[in-house]
Amino acid sequence: MSNQLTEKIKQLKTEQNAVILAHNYQSGEVQDIADFTGDSLELSRIASRTNADVIVFCGVKFMAETAAILSPQKTVLLPDKHAGCPLADMITAEQLRELKHKHPDAIAVCYVNSSAEVKAESDYCCTSANAVEIVESLPQDREIIFVPDQHLGRFVAEKTGRELILWPGYCVTHVAITEDDISKARTAHPDAVVMAHPECSEPVKAISDQILSTGQMLKFAKQSQAKRFIVATESGIIHSLKKQNPGKEFFPASERAVCPNMKRITLEKVLWSLEDMHYKITVPEPVRTRAKTALDRMVAILPAK
Numbered sequence: 001m002s003n004q005l006t007e008k009i010k011q012l013k014t015e016q017n018a019v020i021l022a023h024n025y026q027s028g029e030v031q032d033i034a035d036f037t038g039d040s041l042e043l044s045r046i047a048s049r050t051n052a053d054v055i056v057f058c059g060v061k062f063m064a065e066t067a068a069i070l071s072p073q074k075t076v077l078l079p080d081k082h083a084g085c086p087l088a089d090m091i092t093a094e095q096l097r098e099l100k101h102k103h104p105d106a107i108a109v110c111y112v113n114s115s116a117e118v119k120a121e122s123d124y125c126c127t128s129a130n131a132v133e134i135v136e137s138l139p140q141d142r143e144i145i146f147v148p149d150q151h152l153g154r155f156v157a158e159k160t161g162r163e164l165i166l167w168p169g170y171c172v173t174h175v176a177i178t179e180d181d182i183s184k185a186r187t188a189h190p191d192a193v194v195m196a197h198p199e200c201s202e203p204v205k206a207i208s209d210q211i212l213s214t215g216q217m218l219k220f221a222k223q224s225q226a227k228r229f230i231v232a233t234e235s236g237i238i239h240s241l242k243k244q245n246p247g248k249e250f251f252p253a254s255e256r257a258v259c260p261n262m263k264r265i266t267l268e269k270v271l272w273s274l275e276d277m278h279y280k281i282t283v284p285e286p287v288r289t290r291a292k293t294a295l296d297r298m299v300a301i302l303p304a305k
């Protein structure tokens with residue numbers, strides 16, 4: 001069945017001149033059908049450069065929106081229209097405007113996990129892969145607003161030594177990983193290296209060995225001499241980690257680290273999206289052009305190696 005589905009998807013993809021992009025948190029079978037897998041920054045770069053007419057974005061809505069902002073002439077499809085991001089929904093454009101009003105001289109940096117409207121209100125966008133570099137590049141004498149993820153924000157503040165004006169947003173899936181989960185995983189696998197995403201809580205990051213975006217985790221695992229890794233982020237990435245490192249072992253820090261929104265995308269829905277050309281993600285032009293300025297600045301800054 002899965003083979004038949006895969007064949008149909010491939011055929012339609014060619015007919016529609018489509019490209020399938022999948023975030024590292026997608027299920028293994030969705031990652032395997034994709035033309036490109038990656039973290040938020042890598043997928044944004046690919047979306048801005050592809051020659052395809054159609055982009056099927058296997059991820060959550062803000063990721064498809066990012067592709068639509070960068071490539072307005074392309075048709076961007078999200079296979080499940082309810083695949084949202086609770087973190088992105090934790091701040092509205094109105095709330096960001098109020099915050100900017102309180103700090104009129106501040107530079108506003110938004111994490112890519114935000115709506116197009118919030119991006120349009122921001123001076124810079126960033127992902128977890130380049131947030132440190134973006135903040136480091138900003139003038140020392142300016143205040144910086146950082147929204148909406150408080151945990152990534154604290155990580156960036158610590159790394160850069162800059163005081164950031166934070167917003168109390170958080171990722172439900174990452175904060176579900178506890179210190180206790182890390183301690184138990186370390187007891188079970190004492191020689192393993194713990195890799196944690198910066199969206200994890202501060203106590204979890206404090207007892208982890210490496211704080212990395214999903215793309216950085218893939219690079220680190222490949223280059224590291226270690227053979228075993230505890231992974232404190234959404235469990236979908238374990239598929240790529242295992243595939244790229246057959247001689248190494250990967251253990252989820254917590255069985256609860258599953259994002260229900262990412263997992264809404266299935267092979268069937270990818271097929272239906274290509275058959276029916278749904279669900280089209282578009283961004284109103286005045287919002288898009290302003291959001292694009294913040295995104296262009298992000299895409300131009302290199303992520304940490």
Ligand code: 13P
Binds near residue numbers: 113128212
């Ligand atoms: P990455 O940028 O590391 O892929 O993270 C994306 C994300 O949504 C984390 O929750």
